[in-house]
Amino acid sequence: MNARVSAASSEPTEIDRERLLADLAALSAIGAYKSGVHRPTFSAEDIKARAWFAERLREAGLAVEIDGIGNTIGRCSSGRALLAGSHLESQPHAGRLDGPLGLLYGLAAVRALRAADLEPALDVAAWADEEGWFGQFLGSRSFCGEVTEAEMDAARQRTDGTPLRAALAAAGVAGRPRAILPPARYLGYAEAHIEQGDRLESEGLRIGIVSAIVGMRNVIIAAEGVQNHAGTTRMAIRKDAGLALCKLCIAIDQAFPAVAGSRSVWTTGRMRFEPGEPSVIPGRAEMHFQFRDTDPAVLERLSGRLHALIEETNRTGPCRITARLRSATEPAVMDAGMQDAFAAAAEALAPGGWTRMPSGAGHDAQNFARHIPAVMLFVPSIGGISHHWAEDTSEADIVLGAQVFAEGIRRLLVAADRSR
């Protein structure tokens, strides 16, 4: 770290508010849907957004690489730096802030450091497919060295089945090497994001410093019954697989509170009856069930209760229920020192207006936390709404968040410079 950082260490950096909002408007126009966006990973809109963002990184003086899995990485010229990241793609017909906001904060921080004549020792990267269209955090896990070629060979788009390899070819990046995290280069990883819940808003707060990211279990639960005619099959002899899963949903909802933590969540996001005909008793039904907590012990308890409920159901019949773990992530604790730096920045810019809190959503930061210090910063979500086009954050909160993020980055760089 050079002397320029130290010289300015007592004054908060100023981000360019108008430019931040203009960037957000421009990026939100790519794949716009109502007041949100529809940008599936490697869709035409997503590819366009990546090109747009790469150009902004270049303008900010960073050297840009789009690697073999679509990670779009802007590197500064410093030998040692912080890394800021998030994602560009969206959930289906979802909000414009989930992902992009963190990238624009990184970009704004680089510009602010430069404008303040500080060394912008900050890389900024858009990780491909955080939203899981093709897999689980493919981009950031690839950068962390956790994605094999075999996993890439097998990956398919979740709605239309397009192979990841074909999508990468269409995006023009097939065959390129995949960039790998050089741990020695990085002081740590910082990710800003909308909260996607209602805690900050309901407590009248404007900034959240994330203490830990929840772990998650995704389970596919299937019931096998007997498909039959809905008019001629007496109620008494039916083996209705759809009804069996409805009952399980209700049983879970009644049983989980007794073993859950205070912030545990559980959701049945998808339900399908087969064959799905009005006049046919479902012979098979399938649901996607998910639960999350920051405490591994709570995750274990919830998992145990789920399997006990399924065993109980199978003992009484009439259908046979099975569960298959589709994916699991472990809780990730955020770095204490990085939390403190962001907390100090928040207290300086929004005194009393911030809190430490867990993240109920998964983020790329949880993968980095296994390799380098990591931290996250949240801004409020209006009405707690996310994964929906109506998702929003007030302009004042968007700007304050960028300011706190840039200031947190500055404080971390100053501290690193001092500790040399």
Place this chain on the structure above:
Amino acid sequence: MNARVSAASSEPTEIDRERLLADLAALSAIGAYKSGVHRPTFSAEDIKARAWFAERLREAGLAVEIDGIGNTIGRCSSGRALLAGSHLESQPHAGRLDGPLGLLYGLAAVRALRAADLEPALDVAAWADEEGWFGQFLGSRSFCGEVTEAEMDAARQRTDGTPLRAALAAAGVAGRPRAILPPARYLGYAEAHIEQGDRLESEGLRIGIVSAIVGMRNVIIAAEGVQNHAGTTRMAIRKDAGLALCKLCIAIDQAFPAVAGSRSVWTTGRMRFEPGEPSVIPGRAEMHFQFRDTDPAVLERLSGRLHALIEETNRTGPCRITARLRSATEPAVMDAGMQDAFAAAAEALAPGGWTRMPSGAGHDAQNFARHIPAVMLFVPSIGGISHHWAEDTSEADIVLGAQVFAEGIRRLLVAADRSR
């Protein structure tokens, strides 16, 4: 009716068993799926089946017309006749007997009458779309004069949205006139079918004479909640539309027995959560719910209870549930005289091996019952299985059913001849 009928009235007609089974095998090969068939209305397989059946009707000496809605009608030269009918198309990946068996019985009866040197005063018709791919009993209702051009204009294939008009054009019948029931021509309507339930089998019986066909209500029930992130939205503030419908399903299942008849049935055949993503709380959910009974008063009670449950749910929240009646059919009583003729035939050929029973399934016969005397004859379904490719009936029962059907037809023709 001419003297030839009377002359042979004391001996049961003999159907050609080998030819019946060969016909069944040939027809089942068109659109074969495992041991069943997949023949959506106006699919290539269905059109091929229609052509195959038209050819069999011609061979049996009938004058064949395929009309402007795809009804395939074989007419005898008698001035007054019975009408036998059923359907050729199938439910998705369903059984080979549901529909076709009744048509092959009609064909076998014509041949048997002719072979016995009796006047074959029997028309045989395959009604289009009994299985409701494009609408509700479109073919038989059209023949009964109950389908307007506007209904045809609006009809769409239920899975791929193809307009009925386009499907009729592809089938080569667009623009042809639609045949209309001449009530004065017909002594009555007779339809043989597999039971599609387990009653005959469980009681060790081989023939069912249908007393009435159930009426049915098809209701589309939707819940509106708030779509949100499955990780960040606390359980306490969720408005989960999927969970709301699961709860309603269970509430129906608990409440209906108290107001149902002994043979009432109710089914949720389809369930969809929107957007259907594992990490998104469903903001909307929709289910197709159906209930049936032979008693109009019971249908009214069930309908009342359903709406009371929905009102109750809406009072307690957190989601808003609405119900829309998609279709309704009224119970149809079968003609007593025709029932008696078929019962006498059954008693002659399977003494003590038959019963009178309601039909839990809807059939084209319910539409004819509004215009001319109608009757139905059932043969057992193995394991009560239907609307599934595993649907089956023993060869002995298939043959006996054809024999009883032909003999019932003969007795009705004899009786009509005598009453002249």
